[in-house]
Amino acid sequence: MSEQSPKERRIILKYADDPAYSNRIDCYLRVGGYQNLKKAFAMKPEEVGEEVLKSGVRGRGGAGFPAGMKWKFLDRKSGKPIYLICNADESEPGTFKDRQIMYKDPHQLIEGMMISAYAIGASQAFIYIRAEFHEGARILNRAISEAKDKGFCGNNILGSDFSCDLVVHRGAGAYICGEETGLIESLEGKRPNPRIKPPYFPAVLGLYQCPTIVNNVETLCNVRHIIEMGGDEFAKIGKPNNTGTRIWCVSGQVMKPGYYEFECGALTLGQMIFDVCGGLRPGRSLKAVIPGGSSAKVLRADERFSGTLKDGTAFDWGLGDIPLDFDGPMSAGSMSGSGGIIVMDDTVDIVQAMANINAFYAHESCGQCTPCREGSLWMRKITQRMCSGGARKEDADLLLSVAKQIEGRTICAFGEAAAWPTQSFVTKFKDDFINKASETAENRDPKSLQLI
Amino acid sequence: MENLLKLSAETLAKIDEVVPKYPQKRSAALMVIHLVQDELGAVDDTACEWIAKRLELQPINIKELITFYPMLRENPWGRKHVRVCRTLPCALRGSYGTCKTFEKMLGVKEGHVREDGEYSLEFMECLADCGQGPVVIVDEKTYENIEGERATKFAELLLDGKLDGVEEFKSYEESLNQQIPKQ
Ligand SMILES: Cc1cc2nc3c(=O)[nH]c(=O)nc-3n(C[C@H](O)[C@H](O)[C@H](O)COP(=O)(O)O)c2cc1C
Numbered sequence: 001m002s003e004q005s006p007k008e009r010r011i012i013l014k015y016a017d018d019p020a021y022s023n024r025i026d027c028y029l030r031v032g033g034y035q036n037l038k039k040a041f042a043m044k045p046e047e048v049g050e051e052v053l054k055s056g057v058r059g060r061g062g063a064g065f066p067a068g069m070k071w072k073f074l075d076r077k078s079g080k081p082i083y084l085i086c087n088a089d090e091s092e093p094g095t096f097k098d099r100q101i102m103y104k105d106p107h108q109l110i111e112g113m114m115i116s117a118y119a120i121g122a123s124q125a126f127i128y129i130r131a132e133f134h135e136g137a138r139i140l141n142r143a144i145s146e147a148k149d150k151g152f153c154g155n156n157i158l159g160s161d162f163s164c165d166l167v168v169h170r171g172a173g174a175y176i177c178g179e180e181t182g183l184i185e186s187l188e189g190k191r192p193n194p195r196i197k198p199p200y201f202p203a204v205l206g207l208y209q210c211p212t213i214v215n216n217v218e219t220l221c222n223v224r225h226i227i228e229m230g231g232d233e234f235a236k237i238g239k240p241n242n243t244g245t246r247i248w249c250v251s252g253q254v255m256k257p258g259y260y261e262f263e264c265g266a267l268t269l270g271q272m273i274f275d276v277c278g279g280l281r282p283g284r285s286l287k288a289v290i291p292g293g294s295s296a297k298v299l300r301a302d303e304r305f306s307g308t309l310k311d312g313t314a315f316d317w318g319l320g321d322i323p324l325d326f327d328g329p330m331s332a333g334s335m336s337g338s339g340g341i342i343v344m345d346d347t348v349d350i351v352q353a354m355a356n357i358n359a360f361y362a363h364e365s366c367g368q369c370t371p372c373r374e375g376s377l378w379m380r381k382i383t384q385r386m387c388s389g390g391a392r393k394e395d396a397d398l399l400l401s402v403a404k405q406i407e408g409r410t411i412c413a414f415g416e417a418a419a420w421p422t423q424s425f426v427t428k429f430k431d432d433f434i435n436k437a438s439e440t441a442e443n444r445d446p447k448s449l450q451l452i
Numbered sequence: 453m454e455n456l457l458k459l460s461a462e463t464l465a466k467i468d469e470v471v472p473k474y475p476q477k478r479s480a481a482l483m484v485i486h487l488v489q490d491e492l493g494a495v496d497d498t499a500c501e502w503i504a505k506r507l508e509l510q511p512i513n514i515k516e517l518i519t520f521y522p523m524l525r526e527n528p529w530g531r532k533h534v535r536v537c538r539t540l541p542c543a544l545r546g547s548y549g550t551c552k553t554f555e556k557m558l559g560v561k562e563g564h565v566r567e568d569g570e571y572s573l574e575f576m577e578c579l580a581d582c583g584q585g586p587v588v589i590v591d592e593k594t595y596e597n598i599e600g601e602r603a604t605k606f607a608e609l610l611l612d613g614k615l616d617g618v619e620e621f622k623s624y625e626e627s628l629n630q631q632i633p634k635q
Pocket residue numbers: 058059060061062063064065067087088089090091092175176177178179180181214215216217219220412413414417
């Protein structure tokens with residue numbers, strides 16, 4: 001459990017770490033649980049969807065696409081059954097927020113899902129949970145059966161003629177199952193090879209080629225709060241186009257790593273690292289930050305970021321000035337992704353950090369697209385060789401050329417996720433990569449930790 | 453169906469319960485594989501054939517899953533399976549050192565099973581608990597901040613079979629608040 005910061009605004013995690021709260025239904029009911037399901041069921045499904053649209057809530061899984069808009073794309077004319085899937089794969093390195101929700105407040109997710117299922121007209125819903133969350137799956141199953149007993153889930157919800165079953169489905173340790181079309185293939189009992197878009201947009205051709213909505217755990221929990229507050233009120237939290245709170249997950253070399261929920265834009269990256277997370281270890285200085293899970297482009301501590309925001313205002317930021325919302329890290333050329341902020345101090349050997357990340361992508365590529373399969377392996381091999389005494393001056397450019405041949409040439413966004421780290425690390429820390437060639441046992445930094 | 457695998461009545465019942473939950477039988481594949489693997493430790497060719505038959509599929513449809521997903525196994529891990537997170541956030545807190553300590557103390561190389569079958573060790577990718585890294589999972593329990601001297605102490609307790617109930621190594625799962633407060 002991470003220590004709560006006094007400046008947080010906890011909406012999703014309001015009760016998660018309350019010592020008088022547990023993951024059982026009694027606790028949830030005591031704090032107004034399932035009242036919003038009742039409220040939603042008194043509305044028309046379209047009206048529920050309208051509130052979600054008005055709320056402006058953007059997906060918390062990585063891409064930040066507005067949930068209400070995604071629901072609008074649903075093909076309702078096909079006459080085929082509609083499915084709702086909660087993406088609980090939580091596999092982007094640096095991300096550990098969905099875990100807190102599911103283990104500590106599972107009913108919030110179930111209520112959010114049943115409201116969402118009602119809004120989109122789904123009579124079958126799934127939670128796709130990563131298999132390492134053994135206890136998480138048990139907690140969810142127990143919570144679902146508690147909710148079914150009380151008529152909040154399953155047949156004839158709240159005595160209405162709307163029914164929606166909810167099934168917990170476990171993955172088996174593959175990162176690519178977090179990609180929504182890979183997830184769907186996996187849920188169909190196949191290898192999780194992502195599908196090409198178009199035509200396979202889940203909202204049109206999803207599970208069993210039926211219209212399907214895939215949303216992240218945190219996104220679906222927000223739906224419950226949108227119904228409670230109303231879309232317009234919800235939209236007042238945070239900033240325009242960056243509404244609601246976000247749970248930021250800070251890891252790496254800070255004094256107090258952990259998960260912290262703040263209104264979007266309520267603080268900067270600098271405040272998060274130095275104030276909320278207690279700064280770096282004594283005597284250390286900041287080297288680099290990855291702001292949105294390992295797939296996001298790295299930011300260099302001494303970089304300047306300037307340009308104009310969507311609303312036309314000019315900005316000129318240092319790393320510490322970047323606002324923590326969706327658009328801040330994006331304007332700085334990276335992304336807020338899944339909210340996983342990975343902090344590296346001056347003891348880090350950047351080439352080793354790169355090699356660590358490359359090993360991840362090489363291990364996780366599904367292997368369908370040649371550029372991704374071969375490229376991720378080569379990037380791993382090159383950086384690994386560089387870290388075991390075989391670095392050459394030309395390796396930096398070689399890495400960039402491999403990464404360039406992946407980006408934009410693959411079936412799914414994993415290609416970019418694998419290429420962006422290399423492109424940003426090598427471009428921004430080129431000296432570190434070039435100097436690696438002249439590293440010897442004598443001049444190697446003795447402080448640096450083994451990362452590969 | 454003939455119970456070639458000698459699965460327990462409990463596992464068979466669980467399989468019968470899980471399959472009809474899905475609109476299409478094939479969707480139950482991963483869940484059935486998990487149930488079989490939980491009991492047998494691995495899914496060999498006989499098990500593949502049995503599962504395929506149960507779901508009205510070809511054995512290759514199951515085999516291709518076993519060979520793809522990192523957590524599915526053709527050969528069993530040790531009686532105690534120790535997983536250490538390898539990915540960057542945990543590495544930045546010392547997980548490579550943790551893995552080395554475990555290799556030495558448990559007497560098994562990463563990715564392998566000790567000869568006596570007692571322990572196995574695996575370097576895994578991000579386990580989604582990066583704020584408290586290095587993260588270690590033993591069987592189904594998640595342990596946090598296992599680094600340096602704590603890693604040594606952890607391995608000692610594990611080897612002595614005395615890990616359970618030690619306050620400083622309370623798992624993430626056991627730290628959850630399960631109490632139901634008064635009204
Ligand atoms: C390689 C890859 C991995 C992903 N992993 C996850 C994940 O673990 N959890 C998640 O919610 N979304 C993940 N996503 C994003 C999903 O594809 C999808 O956009 C998301 O679940 C949609 O939900 P949202 O709109 O509520 O964010 C991943 C995407 C890619 C390309």
